[in-house]
Amino acid sequence: MARFFNSMRDGIGFDLILVGxxxxxxxxLAGLPLVYNILMSFQQVDMFTLGDLFRPLAGLTNYxxxxxxxxxxxxxxxxxxxxxxxxxxxxxxxxxLALFFAQNFPGAATIRGLFLVSWVMPGLVVGAIWSxxxxxxxxxxxxxxxxxxxIEAPIFWKSxxxxxxxxxxxxxxxxxxxFNMLLLSVGLAAIPRDLYEAAELDGANAFQRFWTITLxxxxxTIGAVLSLGLIGTLQQFDLFxxxxxxxxxxxxxxxxxxxxxxxxxxxDFAKGATISVMMFVLVLIASVVYVRSTRHxxxx
Amino acid sequence: xxxxxxxxxIDKHYGAFHALKDVSLxxxxxxxxxxxxxxxxxxxxxxxxxxGLETITSGTLKIAGQTMNGVPPRKRDVAxxxxxxxxxxxxxxxxxxxxxxxxxxxxxxxAKVKAAEVAATTxxxxxxxxxxxxxxxxxxxxxxMGRAIIRNPKAFLFDEPLSNLDAALRVHMRKExxxxxxxLGATSVYVTHDQIEAMTMADHVVVMRDGVIExxxxxxxxxxxxxxxxxxxxxxxxxxxxxxxxxxxxxxTVALEIAQSLSLPLARHQEPGRKVLVGLRPxxxxxxxxxxxxxxxxxxxxxxxxxMTFVTTxxxxxxxxxxxxxxxxxxxxxxxxxxxxxxxHLFDPATEKAI
Amino acid sequence: MTRxxxxxxxxxxxxxxxxxxxxxxxxxxxxxxxxxxxxFANPPTFWPVEPxxxxxxSVWFRRTMQTFMWNSVLIASGVTAITVxxxxxxxxxxxxxxxxxxxxxxxxxxxxxxxxxxxxxxxxFVGFNQLGxxxxxxxxxxxxxxxxxxxxxxxxxxxTFMSVPRELEEAALVDGNSRIGAFFNIVLPLARNGILVCAxxxxxxxxxxxxxxxxxxxxxxxxxxxxxxxxxxxPNSSDWNSIMAYxxxxxxxxxxVFVLLQRRIVSGLTSGALK
Ligand SMILES: Nc1ncnc2c1ncn2[C@@H]1O[C@H](COP(=O)(O)OP(=O)(O)O)[C@@H](O)[C@H]1O
Ligand SMILES: [Mg+2]
Numbered sequence: 001m002a003r004f005f006n007s008m009r010d011g012i013g014f015d016l017i018l019v020g021x022x023x024x025x026x027x028x029l030a031g032l033p034l035v036y037n038i039l040m041s042f043q044q045v046d047m048f049t050l051g052d053l054f055r056p057l058a059g060l061t062n063y064x065x066x067x068x069x070x071x072x073x074x075x076x077x078x079x080x081x082x083x084x085x086x087x088x089x090x091x092x093x094x095x096x097l098a099l100f101f102a103q104n105f106p107g108a109a110t111i112r113g114l115f116l117v118s119w120v121m122p123g124l125v126v127g128a129i130w131s132x133x134x135x136x137x138x139x140x141x142x143x144x145x146x147x148x149x150x151i152e153a154p155i156f157w158k159s160x161x162x163x164x165x166x167x168x169x170x171x172x173x174x175x176x177x178x179f180n181m182l183l184l185s186v187g188l189a190a191i192p193r194d195l196y197e198a199a200e201l202d203g204a205n206a207f208q209r210f211w212t213i214t215l216x217x218x219x220x221t222i223g224a225v226l227s228l229g230l231i232g233t234l235q236q237f238d239l240f241x242x243x244x245x246x247x248x249x250x251x252x253x254x255x256x257x258x259x260x261x262x263x264x265x266x267x268d269f270a271k272g273a274t275i276s277v278m279m280f281v282l283v284l285i286a287s288v289v290y291v292r293s294t295r296h297x298x299x300x
Numbered sequence: 301x302x303x304x305x306x307x308x309x310i311d312k313h314y315g316a317f318h319a320l321k322d323v324s325l326x327x328x329x330x331x332x333x334x335x336x337x338x339x340x341x342x343x344x345x346x347x348x349x350x351x352g353l354e355t356i357t358s359g360t361l362k363i364a365g366q367t368m369n370g371v372p373p374r375k376r377d378v379a380x381x382x383x384x385x386x387x388x389x390x391x392x393x394x395x396x397x398x399x400x401x402x403x404x405x406x407x408x409x410x411a412k413v414k415a416a417e418v419a420a421t422t423x424x425x426x427x428x429x430x431x432x433x434x435x436x437x438x439x440x441x442x443x444x445m446g447r448a449i450i451r452n453p454k455a456f457l458f459d460e461p462l463s464n465l466d467a468a469l470r471v472h473m474r475k476e477x478x479x480x481x482x483x484l485g486a487t488s489v490y491v492t493h494d495q496i497e498a499m500t501m502a503d504h505v506v507v508m509r510d511g512v513i514e515x516x517x518x519x520x521x522x523x524x525x526x527x528x529x530x531x532x533x534x535x536x537x538x539x540x541x542x543x544x545x546x547x548x549x550x551x552x553t554v555a556l557e558i559a560q561s562l563s564l565p566l567a568r569h570q571e572p573g574r575k576v577l578v579g580l581r582p583x584x585x586x587x588x589x590x591x592x593x594x595x596x597x598x599x600x601x602x603x604x605x606x607x608m609t610f611v612t613t614x615x616x617x618x619x620x621x622x623x624x625x626x627x628x629x630x631x632x633x634x635x636x637x638x639x640x641x642x643x644x645h646l647f648d649p650a651t652e653k654a655i
Numbered sequence: 656m657t658r659x660x661x662x663x664x665x666x667x668x669x670x671x672x673x674x675x676x677x678x679x680x681x682x683x684x685x686x687x688x689x690x691x692x693x694x695f696a697n698p699p700t701f702w703p704v705e706p707x708x709x710x711x712x713s714v715w716f717r718r719t720m721q722t723f724m725w726n727s728v729l730i731a732s733g734v735t736a737i738t739v740x741x742x743x744x745x746x747x748x749x750x751x752x753x754x755x756x757x758x759x760x761x762x763x764x765x766x767x768x769x770x771x772x773x774x775x776x777x778x779x780f781v782g783f784n785q786l787g788x789x790x791x792x793x794x795x796x797x798x799x800x801x802x803x804x805x806x807x808x809x810x811x812x813x814x815t816f817m818s819v820p821r822e823l824e825e826a827a828l829v830d831g832n833s834r835i836g837a838f839f840n841i842v843l844p845l846a847r848n849g850i851l852v853c854a855x856x857x858x859x860x861x862x863x864x865x866x867x868x869x870x871x872x873x874x875x876x877x878x879x880x881x882x883x884x885x886x887x888x889x890p891n892s893s894d895w896n897s898i899m900a901y902x903x904x905x906x907x908x909x910x911x912v913f914v915l916l917q918r919r920i921v922s923g924l925t926s927g928a929l930k
Contacts, residue, residue, distance in 0.1 A: 009833040010372035015751070018744030019760065022805065025741050029802035030767045033778035040778060051785055097672065105662035111669045113917045115676055116924075120856070120913050122863020124881045125902045128888050129679045132686060132895050138695050140682060147698075174679065182924060235771040238865045238881075242888055256773035263777045264870050276774040287769040315754075353825050373828040386826035390844050403831035447830070457829075 034280070040273035047267060062274040071250040071258070078165050079254040082172070086236075087229045089173035094180030094225075099210075101181070102188045112185065115178040123175065127242020130171035134158060134243070164244050164252035171239050176232055180225055187221030188214070223289070230286040234279070255279045303362075304329040304487040305350060305455055310359035312345055312511075319345045321511045323359070327455075327489060327504075332481050334502035335491045337534070342511040343491040347457050350489065352376050364454050374403075379448035380457040383464065385440045387432040393419075393443050394428040400451050414450055421480070422446045438469050445477070449484060456481070456488040462497065474501055495535050499523070507531050529652040532579050532645055538610065541585075541619040544649065545578040547571060554578055554644065558615040559595050567641040576655060579645035582622040585637045587611070587629065595637045597621075602629055611635065680910075687711070687900035694895050714900040722876055723883035724905070726793065727862050730879050733797035734804055734861035739854050741801075742808040747842065749809065750816035761813075768806035772866045775799070780870055792872040799867045804857050811856075811923065815849025816842070852923035855916065859909050880905050 007013030041062050043055040066072060101112040118126065133141050136156035145151045157167040191214065199209050215222075237256055240246055246253030246261065253261075255275055263272030305327040312320035319342050327333050335343045348354045350361065352373035361368045368376055379400075387396050397418055398411040406414070419425045422442045432440055441461065448456055461477070462470045478501050481488050492498055498505045499519040506516040507530075515527045526532035532540045545554045547570045553563040554570075556578060564578070585595075600614035611621040611629055621637060629635055646655040686694060688706040714720065749761055779799050780789075788795040819842055827837035843850075865881040872878045884901055887894060913920065 006372075009835055010374075011834070014834040014838075015748045019748040022741040022745030022809070023760070023763075025737075026764070026767055026802055026805060029779070029798055030770060030775065033775055033782055034770070036782055037774070037778035040781065045781070050781060053785065100665075100672070101669070103665050105665035105669065107666055108669065109921075110917070111673050113921045114673055114914075116917070116921060117677070117680065117910055117913055120859050120909055120920075121906050122865065122881055122909075124863065124865045124884055124888075125683075125906050126679075128884060128898055128902050129683045131888065131892070132899065133679060133682060135895075138697065138699065138895075140699050143698050174676075177676075182921065231769040235769075235773075237771070237773050238863075241865075241869075241885055256771050260773050260776060260866070260870070263780065269777055269781055272777040276777055279771065280774050283769050283771060283774070284766075287766055348825075351825075351829055353828065372833065373825075374831040374833060376829075378829065380826065380829045382822045382826060384820060384822050386820065386822035388823060388826075388841060399827075400830035403836070447826075 037273045037276055037280075040270060041277045043270060045268075045270040045273070050269065058270065062270045063278075066271055066274050066278070071253065074250050075253050075255060075258050078250075078252060081165055082169060082236075082254050083230065083233045085169050086172045086176065086233045087226065089169070090176040090180045090229055091226060093173065094177050095184050097177070097181045098184035098188055099214075101185060112181070116182060118175055118177065119179045121175075123236070123238025124242050126171060126175050127239040130167070130174070130239075131158065131243050134167050134170070136160075158244050159248055161248055161251040164248060168239050168243050168252055171243060172233065172236055175236075175239070176229060179232070180229060183225045183228070184218070184221060187218045187225075190221075191217045223292075227286055227289045230289075231283065234283055234286065255282075302329055302365075303327060304331075304364060305489070306360075306362040307346075307350075308360045308362075310346075310349065310361065311357045312342075312349060312354060313357045319511050320349070320356070323511070323513055325506060325513065325516070327487060329487055330485055331503045332478065332488045332490065332501060333504045333506060334498035335489065335506050335508060336493065336495055336498040337508035337514075339493055341508045343493070343508055344459055345511075346508070347380075347459055347489060347491050350376075350455070351378055351380050351457055377451075377453050378455045378457055379451050379453040381444045381448050381459065381461045383460040385432075385444040385461075385464075387440055387443055387447075389432050391431075392428065393424060393430050393432070393435070396432070396443055397424075397428075397446050397450050400447070404451075418446045418450045421449070437465055438473070441465060441473065445480070449480065449486075452484075454487065456486050458488065458490040460492055461490075463492075463494075470497075477501065496537060499535065505535075507534060525654070526579075526645065527654050529577060529579065529647045529654075532647070532654070536581055536583075538582050538620050538622065540645070541580045541582060541617075542647075543578050543580070543615075543617060543619065545576055547574045547576060549573070554646065556595065558617075558619075559597065562594055562596065564594055564639060564644050565641040566644060566646075570646065570655065575649055577647040577649045577652070579647060580619070580639060581643065582610070582620040584639050584643040585619075585621040586639065587621060587623050587627060588636050588638055594639065596634055597637055599629055599631050599633045599635055602631055683899045683902055683906075686896055687903045689896050691896060710896055710900045711904065714897050715904065718883060718887070718897075718901060719875075720880065720883065720901065720904060723878060723880040726877055727879035727881070727905075730793060730796055730800065730864060730868065731858045731862040733793075734800045734864070735854055735858045737797065737801040738804045738808045738857050739850065742805045743812060743843075743850055745805075746809045746812035747816050747838065747846075750813045751821070764806045764809055767802075768810065770803075772803060775803070776866055776870050779867070783871065789871065792874065793877050795871050796864070796867045799871070800861050800864050803867075804861055808853050808857050811853045812846070812850055815846045815853070815923075818849075819845045848919065849923055852916070852919050855912065856920065856923075859912065862909060 042058055044058045045055055049055040101108050133139055134157040136142070136154055136159065142151070142154040155163055157163045195213050196209055199213055204212060234256065237260070240257040244252040246257050256279060259272045259275035259279065262268045262275060303326040307323055307325040310320055310323040323346060335346060337343055345354060349356050352368065352371060356369065363376055363378065388399065391399065394415050397415045401411040401414060415428065416425070419428055422445055424439070424442055424446060427435065427439060432443065435443065444461065462473050465473060474497060490501060502519060504516065505519050505522055507514045507522065509530055515522060515531045522531060522535045526535060529542065533542070543556050543558055545556045547554050548563055549572050551569045551572045552566050554566055554576060555563040597613040597615060597619065599611055600618065601612040603610045607624065609623045609627050611623060613619045647653065648655055685701070685703060687710060688703040688708065690705060690707055693700060693704055749757055783789050783795045823845070824837050824842055827841040832840060863881055864879065865885070868879050868882050869885065872882065884905065888898060892898060
């Protein structure tokens with residue numbers, strides 16, 4: 001016992017307790033639920049068996065039912081559209097802004113920092129604001145687009161099946177853009193200035209410098225930003241209840257929101273768990289990419 | 301005299317890496333011991349093991365007669381000066397100095413008095429209220445020293461304390477640290493990769509290589525009687541010349557491959573015909589008339605610092621000769637060089653041990 | 656000759672970009688000040704004809720925002736407390752050592768960082784139901800949200816600890832500290848700012864927490880402001896000036912803190928986020 005306390009004061013015991021407490025907590029509230037989720041996806045879960053741990057096994061029927069659901073392919077397509085267009089938009093706009101703010105002018109850092117307010121705002125509030133901006137009849141975006149002559153008739157962003165998913169994408173790009181920009185700015189700042197000067201002396205123009213110096217030097221940053229973007233987009237939830245609730249007719253529904261609807265609107269927890277497991281596989285792939293791209297920094 | 305720090309058969313593994321291999325070392329009370337060796341040879345590891353910052357894998361470590369294996373650093377009563385100084389940035393100089401006293405329960409007033417004393421010895425009196433970031437490199441170094449001496453510990457441990465200073469200050473601090481050591485009657489272990497520091501400061505020098513103690517002894521012992529080519533090459537500046545040679549038929553001369561016709565006299569009899577590596581210190585080679593000298597060497601480069609001239613030969617391998625007198629030697633000349641028999645070092649070409 | 660003008664030209668562009676980007680925020684405040692009929696004016700007015708602040712108290716009372724905001728503060732405080740208490744020590748250990756085990760721990764934490772809440776909520780809800788925790792819904796939400804917030808906190812704070820030189824801690828040990836003493840006297844004070852920034856970020860993000868609260872807390876008196884907002888928000892909402900006023904009340908404290916601490920937050924993020 002005395003040895004235990006000595007090790008806590010002076011030895012490895014101190015570290016074990018510090019790291020152990022957090023690990024136990026995380027295992028209980030993240031690791032276990034994950035395993036439990038997989039278990040549930042193979043069980044029959046209904047209101048009567050909700051309180052049991054051992055429920056009748058369902059084999060693969062939950063998976064079969066999910067894949068055969070009429071909205072399955074629509075949701076899959078929407079998820080892919082949502083993820084890839086959001087990421088592309090956030091990345092391209094974020095990179096352009098990062099390049100712009102890498103120029104040397106008064107207030108650059110402060111103004112760039114202001115962009116980050118989007119990132120600290122509650123997702124539901126962002127959704128609410130965009131819901132109003134994108135409103136069909138009285139939304140300000142339609143007014144602006146009309147004034148600029150881009151559209152003739154107002155677009156019913158949230159209720160037109162052709163546009164509903166784009167309503168969420170626009171809001172999500174706005175939400176994630178600033179964080180992308182910030183991380184890319186860090187990467188840009190880490191490129192030594194004299195590389196550009198050397199390239200300029202060698203006769204490279206601005207475009208060539210971007211292509212031959214900026215991009216190659218930013219490879220690991222870009223990898224990290226893209227995978228963080230993928231992860232962040234897969235995590236996005238709050239915008240859906242605020243904007244479209246997945247509608248109309250699931251035209252803006254994605255996997256995460258669909259899983260939640262299954263569990264908490266239809267009380268079909270087994271199917272909710274099943275969709276979650278399928279989504280988790282996707283996240284797993286993204287996180288392997290992410291961990292690999294940060295690996296050299298983890299090693300230090 | 302008794303051993304203040306006693307290391308017996310110490311081994312240290314970092315996972316699969318064997319950082320210290322069966323190291324035994326006895327450090328007398330009141331002595332100044334330098335651990336020297338190339339970067340990565342395990343000097344810091346050894347020092348940090350004494351401090352208790354690393355756990356040794358096997359062996360025994362005693363400080364003042366007490367076994368210290370597994371005893372935490374705070375109970376070892378040693379003080380350490382780090383290469384980066386490791387001054388607490390959120391404390392003033394005075395707080396840095398008195399921190400250990402306060403941890404050992406010394407009262408505020410008494411600690412203040414002590415700090416003033418130490419500040420006076422180290423020339424920090426005017427800086428007590430400053431923060432480390434407001435000090436120059438040399439001043440920070442002094443605070444680090446002061447923090448160590450305020451405690452009157454059983455031993456001082458220095459890990460390359462001068463390597464962040466400029467050359468002139470380094471030479472100055474060398475003397476100051478040694479003077480401080482003598483005045484306090486302390487026991488010091490001093491790690492450095494700079495053999496000049498080790499030679500000038502220490503009573504006892506320990507040369508390490510790849511986690512092994514290669515040789516230990518007084519500075520002049522190491523200089524005069526290196527046990528291996530490694531020590532011979534490491535101690536002394538500029539470094540010793542090594543040229544292959546063969547022992548003559550009489551066993552009392554050695555012929556150098558770079559100068560077949562002539563041979564050097566030896567102090568002791570060797571096995572005739574044996575292949576050897578001959579070590580010649582540049583400062584022991586004396587330039588004379590080509591006719592009287594024992595070696596004749598073609599000159600490639602001549603560099604003069606004013607007080608000394610470095611002559612590099614165009615032989616293969618090349619040799620360096622140091623001449624303290626003014627000389628008119630020019631590149632392309634042939635110089636005659638002689639050396640005293642007892643200054644010729646012989647090494648086995650395979651084991652690189654001294655013969 | 657033209658050189659001195661270039662930066663001002665860029666500054667003007669930067670301000671324009673910021674104005675465009677932050678327009679949604681402006682629109683939130685402006686809409687909240689408009690009357691019920693003015694919001695449906697066509698074309699919309701970009702500055703309210705008759706700014707009317709009275710909607711703020713009216714929304715505050717009508718929507719029982721006091722309860723909602725209080726619950727948000729409670730939940731965010733709980734999440735932050737758990738995250739800081741457990742996460743700081745964990746980040747410290749992960750920063751201090753290099754080994755296969757540490758890499759493994761870090762990998763696990765990065766993996767947890769990526770789990771979407773929508774994946775976790777179903778098993779958490781069913782699990783909490785079995786444990787009876789649904790009877791203490793705010794506690795349940797705090798636990799769930801803390802597990803969600805902790806990985807990000809650990810990754811950022813770990814970077815802060817990595818910037819505290821290892822030798823300072825070793826000097827403290829040699830000076831006579833135990834591991835505990837060195838941690839609290841030397842390492843923590845030096846990492847304090849980074850930890851504080853991360854704690855504030857944790858607080859801000861859990862102040863806006865929605866999905867767990869929405870799914871777990873059924874009792875209106877215990878729901879946070881995000882759930883309160885969702886109560887009158889949907890594809891067919893029309894009460895826009897109230898919604899915007901509610902939103903403004905909800906986010907203004909966060910925005911104020913962010914603008915005040917902008918510099919610190921940004922530098923904390925940039926040093927940690929990519930590590
Ligand atoms: N914590 C560690 N983990 C693994 N290897 C280490 C560690 N610390 C030092 N080493 C290795 O041990 C050897 C000796 O290191 P060190 O004692 O610091 O050398 P130096 O003589 O330069 O002070 C080096 O090869 C180093 O790479
Ligand atoms: Mg070292």
